[in-house]
Amino acid sequence: MVSDYDHQIEVDSSERVGSESIEIPFALREYGEIPEGYVPVYVVIDRKSLQYVAGNGLRVEDNQIGKKHPDLEKIFNEVNKEWTKPIERTRCVFAYPVHPSQAKLSKSYDPERHVIIEAMVDPNNVRTYVADSEYYTMAFERMIGIDGIPSLDWEADVRDSAERYWASAISLSEYLRGKKEGEYTSAEILIQDDIPTSRLKLVS
Numbered sequence: 001m002v003s004d005y006d007h008q009i010e011v012d013s014s015e016r017v018g019s020e021s022i023e024i025p026f027a028l029r030e031y032g033e034i035p036e037g038y039v040p041v042y043v044v045i046d047r048k049s050l051q052y053v054a055g056n057g058l059r060v061e062d063n064q065i066g067k068k069h070p071d072l073e074k075i076f077n078e079v080n081k082e083w084t085k086p087i088e089r090t091r092c093v094f095a096y097p098v099h100p101s102q103a104k105l106s107k108s109y110d111p112e113r114h115v116i117i118e119a120m121v122d123p124n125n126v127r128t129y130v131a132d133s134e135y136y137t138m139a140f141e142r143m144i145g146i147d148g149i150p151s152l153d154w155e156a157d158v159r160d161s162a163e164r165y166w167a168s169a170i171s172l173s174e175y176l177r178g179k180k181e182g183e184y185t186s187a188e189i190l191i192q193d194d195i196p197t198s199r200l201k202l203v204s
Contacts (some may be wrong), residue, residue: 024202025054031120032198038120039176041095041189042203047115050202058093058119058195066090072143072158076136079162085169087129087190095119095189097130097175099203120199123173127192130175134185135165 028050045053056062066073066089073090080087100116121128139161142154151157172189 025051027054027197028200028202031201034120034199039123040118041097041121042099043093043095043117043119044100044114045117047113050115054197057197060091060093060192060194063090063092072139075158076162079159080166083166087169091192093191093195095191097187097189115202116204118201118203119195121191123176128172129169129190130172130187131165131190132168132184132186133188135161
């Protein structure tokens with residue numbers, strides 16, 4: 001998600017979120033003015049990034065997935081060039097269409113380590129897509145293999161998963177209209193634009 005840089009801003013006070021008491025930046029307590037028609041989506045971030053997000057919003061340039069899984073993202077990027085959808089996984093903010101408590105998340109989500117930000121976005125933005133992250137999880141598992149030993153043809157397996165992932169991608173507006181909604185095991189939203197703090201609120 002966002003980077004864990006040690007950026008600090010002044011915090012108004014502390015409130016309770018989940019099972020722990022954490023400092024909630026004033027900027028993330030309530031929304032600013034939200035344009036009509038915008039819809040809520042949910043972003044998982046590291047608790048350490050909370051102050052940074054309060055000061056900077058959610059920015060595509062803070063996406064760290066390319067550094068965490070360079071081999072995997074390289075294949076996904078190569079496969080994506082074969083499709084017509086202009087999406088860059090390494091240049092987007094990842095979100096979920098429903099609160100994570102109601103969704104199947106990747107194994108990397110840890111409620112003790114992460115917090116949930118509700119973000120208001122334009123559902124008609126042509127640069128915002130929904131894809132089935134189950135295929136990405138499948139690709140990751142194929143890459144690391146059994147007991148940390150990938151198979152000899154793991155790249156072909158990952159490419160197959162990447163093709164399925166990109167084939168599942170549709171616009172957020174299409175997803176919200178119910179197109180393919182029931183076909184997604186774990187829907188994730190790829191937002192290719194920054195989200196300002198005024199459209200963010202800490203919810204859990």
